[in-house]
Amino acid sequence: MRELPELSYLLPHTKPMLMVDELVAVGPEQVHCRTRVSGLNPFFDAQRQHLPGYVGIELLAQTVAGWAGYQAWQAGRQPDIGFLLGSRRYHSEVSAFDVGTVLDLYGERILDNQGMAVFSCRIEIEGQSVATCQLNVYVPATAKLAQMVVNPHDKEQRT
Template structure:
């Protein structure tokens, strides 16, 4: 991954806060992809028996995509956008859980991004260079998220 954009503090590029901000830092970001990092916390709301269930990896991936979108927005002088996780395809995990204290690298690469705000990202989670989980993540970023939510209610 070629470094393309300035590396921002995670809270500058993602709308998540408090206990729902699951990532620690942005490692790299360019026009096509992003790499982020987290240390699996022992005090996570998702913590069970010494770790975090592997299915939480879908949210790690979704937040990596949100970081990518936030970095793109920052490059245009805009705040991080609000987007929605639509779903995943082919989520595959080599482990049942991510161990507490384990450092994870989450990568997301843009595969498709339409003018209508629909996108698909190829994502993976690694620890010490070993691939632990992969998936294709589908997302939606409406031009005006608040108006979209009000119309859907």
């Protein structure tokens, strides 16, 4: 079995916006990442010593991006640029994640159609599910991405 690469290689994020620590396991349809809540997270509330529960959506989005980056890496490609289109039914049993808590982050692809995908995701603490949602994501083809990128200073593109 191949050794898993660092998430920093698979995601287009850098610290401090890279908020997930480790890729634990990945397969054709599923991914498992892990992170420990710390003051290094840009959304960490230093006064209350916790990470707000809603940040779980971003942690799960980065987990899904780790899955996509791994698929590209395995195929010998650079990670694709992807977009989080939205989340559905984010339900959290906790309002915040306390400092030092280890969060296990899971995603499973349940639908994929021409770059549009839906992932069923959850966050676990010590084996107990504490948050769930579905994430809708889009990874455009390279040609489509080039069409989407517009330089506001290029007058030819605006005419």
